[in-house]
Amino acid sequence: MFVLELTYTAPLDAVDAVLPDHVAWLEEQYEKGFFLASGRKEPRDGGIILAVAGDRARIEELVAGDPFTVAGVCAYRVTEFIATKTAPELARHRQTLG
Numbered sequence: 001m002f003v004l005e006l007t008y009t010a011p012l013d014a015v016d017a018v019l020p021d022h023v024a025w026l027e028e029q030y031e032k033g034f035f036l037a038s039g040r041k042e043p044r045d046g047g048i049i050l051a052v053a054g055d056r057a058r059i060e061e062l063v064a065g066d067p068f069t070v071a072g073v074c075a076y077r078v079t080e081f082i083a084t085k086t087a088p089e090l091a092r093h094r095q096t097l098g
Helices: 012-031 056-065 067-071 088-093
Strands: 002-008 035-040 046-051 074-080
Touching: 002 056, 012 035, 012 067, 056 067, 056 074, 067 074
Parallel strands: none
Antiparallel strands: 002 046, 002 074, 035 046
């Protein structure tokens, strides 16, 4: 499992200009099963995405295709973690150490 932290690197008007494309990209990743939750940070200086994928390389590939990345309006910090405990709704994403 991965926590993707977006930090805006451009003024909000530049971010907002790309926002519709970013939202469409988010929807596509939800449909493909990669994203579990996402939203803006408060204060509005970026966002957070909770993601799942087979490996970090796949996540890096997804991040590179985000319209925000392509437009150069944000930077990503990718944190991988082992989800050994989850809410019942996320049980299928639970992992074991080892």
